[in-house]
Amino acid sequence: MTKVTIRNLTKIYGQAIKAVDSISLEIPSGEFVSLLGPSGCGKTTTLKMLAGFESVTSGSIAFDGDDVVAVPPEGRDIGMVFQNYALFPHMTVRGNLAFGLEMRKVPKAEMQRRIDATLDLVQLGPYADRYPRQLSGGQQQRVAIGRALVIEPRILLLDEPLANLDAKLREEMRVFIRDLQRRVGITTVYVTHDQAEAMTMSDRVVVMFGGKIAQQAPPSDIYDYPVSREVAGFVGQVNFIDGFVASVDGDLACIETPFGPAEVPAKTRGRGSAVTLALRPEAIDIVPDTAGHGIPATVVSSYFSGAILDYTLAMADGTKVDVKTIARTRFEPGAQVRLSVDAHRFWPIEAA
Amino acid sequence: MARQALNIYSVIIYIFLLLPIAVVVGASFNSGEFLTFPPQGFSLRWYVAFLNNEVFMRAIRTSLWIAAVAMVVSGIIGTMAAVYYVNYAARSKETIRIAMLSPLLLPEVLTAISLLFFVYAVGIGTTTMFGLLVGHVLITLPFVFMNVTSSLEGYDPDWSMAAQSLGASRWTRFRRITLPLIKPGVFSGCLFAFVISFDVFTISFMLKSIGSSTLPIQLFDYLKTNYTPEAAAVSTVSIVVTILVVIISEKVLGLRVHRF
C-alpha cells in the first residue's frame, strides 16, 4: 500500500489565478481521505495533479517517497474513477476491465483470474459481456470502480463519482465504496462537494476553500470542532452565538451567552472580550412553555422532513435560532416554547 | 387541413426532385436512334453500346481511380486536422474551421482557375494528373473534416484520460479508444469524399490532362455533339454505381455503428 505525501503543492493558471495555493497533506497508507469544498475550491485540480492530468506549478507529490511530479499519468499506476465514469462505449464490461491489464502485459490466464475476481468484488459477474449502455447508472459506476481497481493501483482517485446518481442509489453506493475500500485497503482520495458523503465515507476530511486547506480532521472533529465560520457552515447547519468571556480558569473559559453560561476551551483572550460560538441545531431542545425552565422563544416556522423537524425560532431579543429535533410533538408557528441547550456542545469559532 | 396541404406540396417537390433523374433512366431504355418522346420502344441496345465504348469505360476507370486517391488522401489529412481542431486548437479554432471549409465556401470555378494558373506557373502544367488530383483532394477535404469533427464532438475527452490513467500511451489511446469511436465519422467522411469526387466537374474540366477525362467530362463532351440515348445509359449506370456504393457502405457502416 502506498503513502501519499503532498508538499506545498501549488497550481497557478495563466499569470496569477491560484487554483491551488501551497497545500501540504500527508495521507497514510490505506487511508480514505475526502477533499471537500465548494466548486472552484481547488479540490478537483488537486486530484488531477495527483493523477498527473494537470501539471504542477510548484511543490511536490510523492508516492511512498518517490516524487511523481514528472511522471505522466500512464506511468503513475493510479486507479481513477471519473464523474461520468468514462467507460469505453465500444468495449464490454470485461473489455473495459481488461484494458488496463493489457497495458501492463499481464498474461492471459492471470488476466482472466483478476478480471473474474474483480467482477465478483463489484458484483457484476453476470454482466461481464454487456456493453456500458446496457447497464444502469449504478452498474456503470461499479464497472468504473472495478476498472480502476483491477490493475491493483498504488492509489485510488475518485472524482465526484456519485454526482450523477439518484438519491437512494447514492446512499447505497456510499456504503458500497466504503466497504470495498476497507476490504481492499487501498489508499484513496475522494473528491466531493457533498458534506454528508465526505462524512460517512472518510477516515479524514480535508476541507478546502479558495485553493487552501481550511481544516483537515476526522469527520466528527470537523463537525464538532470546526476552525472557522466557513468550515462550520459548510459541513452542516449551524447557529453562531455571540457572547463574552466571563472568566478564565486554566484551560477552560466560561462564556456568557443568551443561552446562559457555556464552558469552552480557553483561547488567549482576556475577560470581557467578545467571542462567537458555534452551536449545532440539534444541540438545542424545545420544550413546552409550561415546563417552566429554559430560555423563552417563539416558533417562527417549522418544517417536517421525515425523521426530523426543522424549526426557526426567535428569542426575546429577536435573534433567530435554527433547531432540529426528532419529530415528536410539533410546535406550530407562533407558539411560545422554551429552549434547553446542551452546554458542552458550544464551540468557539473566533472573536465577533 | 394545413398539414394535408403541406404533405401534398412536399410530394410535388419530391417529384420535381426525382423527375430529371427518372427521365434520364427512362430514356436509357429507348430503342430509338435519338432521344424522342414518347419513347419508341424498350431496348437494352444502348447499354450494349456503352459497354463496348472504350472511351466511356476508360472514363469510368479514371473517375474511380481519382475518387479512390482523393478519398484516401483527404481521409488521412482531414482526419488528422479534425483531431487537432477538436482537441488542441484554442484561440485559432474559428480560423482553422473557416480555412478547412474554404474549398467548399469558395466558388469551385475560382478554385479551378487558381489551380490551373498555379500548375502552369510552377511548370507542371496539365501534362500530368497532379493538378487534377490536388483539386479533388481540396474539394473533398471539407467533407472529411466536417464528418470527423462532428463525430469527435460526441467524443468524451475523459475516455482518453481514463485510458491514460490505466497506463495507455498516446498512440495506444488513439488506436484503441479514439479511432474505434470516431470510425463512423471517418467512414462517412470518406464515403462523402468518394461520391463528391466522382461528381466533381469544373475542376476536372479545367485541369484535365490528355486522356484523363473523368466520366462527367466525357459525358459532357459527348452530349455536345451526340443525341443518342447512349448518354442516358451511361448516366443510369453511373447513378446505379453511386447508389450501390452508398448502400453497401451504409450496410457495412451500419453494422459497425450499432455494435455499441
Next chain:
Amino acid sequence: MQTASPGNRPYLLLLPAAILLIVFMAIPYLNILVTSFRNPGQGTPYADGYTLMNYARIFSSPLYQGQLFNTLWIGIVTTFATLVIGLPVAFQLGRADLRWRGLAYGIVLSPLLVGIVIRSYGWTILLGNNGVINRTLINLGLTEYPLPLMYNSLGIIIALVHVFLPFMILPIMSAVQSIDPAVVSAARSLGAGRATVIRRILLPLAMPGIQAGCILVFVLSLSAYVTPAMIGGLRVKTMAVTVVDALLDTFQWPLGAALALMLSAIGAVIVMIFARATRMKWKVG
C-alpha cells in the same frame, strides 16, 4: 499542461492540411489577382508586364456587363425560388414524427448522389423543344408551338433550382431539428396560434439555417458552369461560362481572371449585405 499534452508537437496533425491549403489554395488565389493585372499575350496565356487594361475592358464592354448583370440576376432569382420552394419541405422534414422521413430524406439527398452533368442532361430532355414537357403539351393540344423553355434564363433557373434545392433544404432542416419541441409547446401554452408560432418562434430559430442555405445556393449559382452551359447553350451565357471559355478556348488568362474576380467581388458584396440585413453572424455549417 505538460504532462497532459499528448504529444510534444500536436500541431504536426494540422501540418499536412495547412500546407495543402496554403500552397494549393491561398497562394494560387493570390496568383489569380496577379494574373488579372498581366498583359494579354499572343499565343501564350499572358505576356510580360502589368496593366489595368483587363478591368478597363470589362467596364467598357456592354456585353460583359450584360452577362455580369444576368448572372447576378439568375443567382438571386434561383436563391429566392429555392428558399420559397424548399422552406416548407425543410420544416416538414425537420419534424421528428414524420412517417416517411427516411424515404423523404433520401429523395432530398438523391440529387447530390447523381452527377450534375446527369441532372442537367435530364433537364435538357425535359425542357427541349422536342422535350418531354413540350411534346406532352403539344400532344394534349394545349399549345401549338413548343414553349421556349431552353436556351434562355428561365430554363437555366429551373434547372439550377433543382440542382441546388438540397443545399437549401438540408441546412434549414438541421436548424429546425435542433429546435427544442418544448419551446413550441411553451409558446402554445402562452396562447400563440399556429401561425404565430411559425412567425415568432420557428422562423427566427431556423434563421441560421435559412441564412446558410441562401448564401450557399447564391454562391453555387454564380459559379455554376455545367448547368448554364448545357441549358443556356450558345445563346445565353453566364459569367462562369464566359470565364471558362476565355481560359480554355481563347487562352485569355488575364481577362478571364479579371472577369472571375469581378464576379466574385460583386457576389461577396451581395452576400455581406444579405448577412448584415438578416442580422446574423456569418456562420457556416
